[in-house]
Amino acid sequence: xxxxxxxxxxxxxxxxxxxxxxxxxxxxxxxxxxxxxxxxxxxxxxxxxxxxxxxxxxxxxxxxxxxxxxxxxxxxxxxxxxxxxxxxxxxxxxxxxxxxxxxxxxxxxxxxxxxxxxxxxxxxxxxxxxxxxxxxxxxxxxxxxxxxxxxxxxxxxxxxxxxxxxxxxxxxxxxxxxxxxxxxxxxxxxxxxxxxxxxxxxxxxxxxxxxxxxxxxxxxxxxxxxxxxxxxxxxxxxxxxxxxxxxxxxxxxxxxxxxxxxxxxxxxxxxxxxxxxxxxxxxxxxxxxxxxxxxxxxxxxxxxxxxxxxxxxxxxxxxxxxxxxxxxxxxxxxxxxxxxxxxxxxxxxxxxxxxxxxxxxxxxxxxxxxxxxxxxx
Amino acid sequence: xxxxxxxxxxxxxxxxxxxxxxxxxxxxxxxxxxxxxxxxxxxxxxxxxxxxxxxxxxxxxxxxxxxxxxxxxxxxxxxxxxxxxxxxxxxxxxxxxxxxxxxxxxxxxxxxxxxxxxxxxxxxxxxxxxxxxxxxxxxxxxxxxxxxxxxxxxxxxxxxxxxxxxxxxxxxxxxxxxxxxxxxxxxxxxxxxxxxxxxxxxxxxxxxxxxxxxxxxxxxxxxxxxxxxxxxxxxxxxxxxxxxxxxxxxxxxxxxxxxxxxxxxxxxxxxxxxxxxxxxxxxxxxxxxxxxxxxxxxxxxxxxxxxxxxxxxxxxxxxxxxxxxxxxxxxxxxxxxxxxxxxxxxxxxxxxxxxxxxxxxxxxxxxxxxxxxxxxx
Numbered sequence: 001x002x003x004x005x006x007x008x009x010x011x012x013x014x015x016x017x018x019x020x021x022x023x024x025x026x027x028x029x030x031x032x033x034x035x036x037x038x039x040x041x042x043x044x045x046x047x048x049x050x051x052x053x054x055x056x057x058x059x060x061x062x063x064x065x066x067x068x069x070x071x072x073x074x075x076x077x078x079x080x081x082x083x084x085x086x087x088x089x090x091x092x093x094x095x096x097x098x099x100x101x102x103x104x105x106x107x108x109x110x111x112x113x114x115x116x117x118x119x120x121x122x123x124x125x126x127x128x129x130x131x132x133x134x135x136x137x138x139x140x141x142x143x144x145x146x147x148x149x150x151x152x153x154x155x156x157x158x159x160x161x162x163x164x165x166x167x168x169x170x171x172x173x174x175x176x177x178x179x180x181x182x183x184x185x186x187x188x189x190x191x192x193x194x195x196x197x198x199x200x201x202x203x204x205x206x207x208x209x210x211x212x213x214x215x216x217x218x219x220x221x222x223x224x225x226x227x228x229x230x231x232x233x234x235x236x237x238x239x240x241x242x243x244x245x246x247x248x249x250x251x252x253x254x255x256x257x258x259x260x261x262x263x264x265x266x267x268x269x270x271x272x273x274x275x276x277x278x279x280x281x282x283x284x285x286x287x288x289x290x291x292x293x294x295x296x297x298x299x300x301x302x303x304x305x306x307x308x309x310x311x312x313x314x315x316x317x318x319x320x321x322x323x324x325x326x327x328x329x330x331x332x333x334x335x336x337x338x339x340x341x342x343x344x345x346x347x348x349x350x351x352x353x354x355x356x357x358x359x360x361x362x363x364x365x366x367x368x369x370x371x372x373x374x375x376x377x
Numbered sequence: 378x379x380x381x382x383x384x385x386x387x388x389x390x391x392x393x394x395x396x397x398x399x400x401x402x403x404x405x406x407x408x409x410x411x412x413x414x415x416x417x418x419x420x421x422x423x424x425x426x427x428x429x430x431x432x433x434x435x436x437x438x439x440x441x442x443x444x445x446x447x448x449x450x451x452x453x454x455x456x457x458x459x460x461x462x463x464x465x466x467x468x469x470x471x472x473x474x475x476x477x478x479x480x481x482x483x484x485x486x487x488x489x490x491x492x493x494x495x496x497x498x499x500x501x502x503x504x505x506x507x508x509x510x511x512x513x514x515x516x517x518x519x520x521x522x523x524x525x526x527x528x529x530x531x532x533x534x535x536x537x538x539x540x541x542x543x544x545x546x547x548x549x550x551x552x553x554x555x556x557x558x559x560x561x562x563x564x565x566x567x568x569x570x571x572x573x574x575x576x577x578x579x580x581x582x583x584x585x586x587x588x589x590x591x592x593x594x595x596x597x598x599x600x601x602x603x604x605x606x607x608x609x610x611x612x613x614x615x616x617x618x619x620x621x622x623x624x625x626x627x628x629x630x631x632x633x634x635x636x637x638x639x640x641x642x643x644x645x646x647x648x649x650x651x652x653x654x655x656x657x658x659x660x661x662x663x664x665x666x667x668x669x670x671x672x673x674x675x676x677x678x679x680x681x682x683x684x685x686x687x688x689x690x691x692x693x694x695x696x697x698x699x700x701x702x703x704x705x706x707x708x709x710x711x712x713x714x715x716x717x718x719x720x721x722x723x724x725x726x727x728x729x730x731x732x733x734x735x736x737x738x739x740x741x742x743x744x745x746x747x748x749x750x751x752x753x754x
Contacts, residue, residue, distance in 0.1 A: 030702040204605040210701040228581040230639025234713035262607025268645040312698025321689025324587040325407040330603040336611035
């Protein structure tokens with residue numbers, strides 16, 4: 001999407017140096033726009049771990065490129081099968097909650113393990129990673145196309161008054177490769193001239209809403225207002241939210257969703273105030289092998305420092321301030337589970353469906369049969 | 378309550394200089410313990426406005442002392458009635474959501490307006506303010522006595538495993554004069570040797586949880602863990618919260634509560650997970666003149682800068698960092714309304730009651746008849 005006059009994406013293979021994959025360094029936003037070079041699976045792992053890059057679809061694509069970078073280390077003494085399997089296991093271990101990551105990494109791995117001797121492994125890995133990247137871009141564009149009518153409908157019902165959409169965390173193009181998931185319908189509706197306004201949850205602890213979503217929307221010219229994570233319930237109570245659209249790190253077959261911590265609270269408020277609550281996600285974020293999100297999804301516990309400190313700009317530099325007593329104990333679950341009963345529907349590349357096993361199966365019936373993931377069901 | 382070995386309160390008339398009222402400067406906590414002198418109604422107004430002092434009971438007491446300080450300005454040319462009425466109106470205008478403030482200020486005003494000519498107005502005002510202060514301390518102690526059995530019961534049911542209590546914002550002794558409201562039962566239970574642990578919501582935008590509640594609890598030796606405002610729902614879903622206890626800035630006759638923004642979201646999560654949700658407040662925070670909180674309570678919209686920035690300690694000094702793009706628009710509602718249906722009960726100085734008009738009327742029947750507030754019902 002646009003930053004001023006220029007179109008950007010969040011990850012791309014370097015045009016000049018084929019040993020380099022480039023990403024936007026999301027830790028520097030919204031203060032500085034910088035790119036970072038990734039040259040190995042380790043650097044991909046670290047970039048995911050330290051939040052240089054984040055967002056379920058993006059880290060899936062990054063994982064695929066991580067497998068490509070791992071192939072560049074192969075030489076005549078390498079046990080290729082073992083090397084590739086280790087690389088895949090290592091990359092997946094970085095973010096156990098994200099199903100995209102394991103899907104993308106395993107897709108590259110499978111291609112490599114079944115390759116013929118005459119194939120160039122690195123060529124095959126790069127080709128597959130690029131395909132996955134294109135696939136995620138197209139998925140996001142389709143999510144936008146399918147979600148836009150939901151916004152348009154509200155716009156008609158409000159006689160063209162701005163549609164107020166609340167979103168949590170960052171599920172925009174920075175979280176994906178382009179368009180975004182939750183924000184794809186927003187961008188497409190905005191570009192079509194439908195008046196709208198986005199309430200942006202700051203999304204503690206890492207403030208991806210305040211830092212990334214606000215920056216993305218502002219850079220593209222979409223009107224938004226930043227709020228604390230505490231404010232959404234009040235806004236819904238007072239009729240100031242027409243739609244909630246979030247992303248989803250992982251959805252289950254029965255329609256539960258693991259997403260950024262705090263999503264569940266917004267879903268409760270939406271339900272209590274009859275505000276439609278949609279999760280926008282590509283089918284790569286649906287884990288067809290599990291049903292009960294609360295019982296079956298492991299919630300990552302992250303570092304305490306993310307809670308006890310906040311980073312931002314002061315005096316022209318990025319600084320980290322401690323917001324609590326020294327040595328305060330903190331807990332930092334990274335995700336929560338929103339049960340299907342609180343979700344109005346999913347916006348996916350295949351279309352919109354209710355958050356029920358029946359509808360999910362119907363929508364993804366091709367997927368379940370054709371793309372090799374059906375065997376897991 | 379204790380800070381290390383010493384007992385403290387949040388406001389007191391200076392022992393040496395009777396033109397001075399002293400408060401703990403809560404903007405400096407948890408980094409520095411400093412007191413501030415208040416010498417006029419204007420300084421009381423500013424101290425409330427800039428959050429040097431906050432918390433419904435405390436600002437009520439401060440308002441009463443503000444009226445006392447206003448009497449010190451009376452001289453032979455003063456139109457006393459007009460001066461006092463102006464001072465009262467001015468002080469009350471500072472925080473329209475808080476019923477304690479208008480109650481305490483009007484109580485001093487009424488005494489002064491009905492005083493005999495031989496009375497010393499400043500003597501009478503000081504005496505009344507001191508009485509209100511003692512009254513709030515005793516109310517908090519009684520809230521603690523009535524609330525403690527709720528914790529004790531859970532402790533018995535858990536065979537002495539630590540009782541996990543979640544609280545939002547700061548409703549401890551810093552918000553009151555001593556003991557606190559939500560934290561009074563916690564302190565009394567802890568002092569009695571009941572094992573417990575408190576989940577402390579950081580409470581954006583001003584982080585009173587991270588800064589004040591964490592500091593209070595730590596200073597008194599109560600085990601706690603700091604969490605983001607987003608985390609409570611997940612903790613309740615996973616059985617890690619036994620009780621929620623918050624304060625309440627203003628409760629209505631039918632049991633709705635206005636409290637710090639975000640309280641409503643925690644009440645929704647508590648209800649969804651069958652976790653008991655209590656509001657602890659003195660009867661001075663109950664507004665017997667209104668029923669429907671959402672329709673009748675004005676929610677204060679505060680400065681955008683509280684949302685766009687965070688303050689904390691870096692390099693040994695308190696610094697403010699911007700967490701979003703420059704010129705980001707922000708909205709900052711200070712409170713939200715938790716409807717009575719989500720509240721298990723109130724913990725008050727008169728005892729515990731359900732959040733229904735019937736129970737509230739029964740519990741406060743004396744109050745409604747005897748203390749001059751009954752006429753408003």
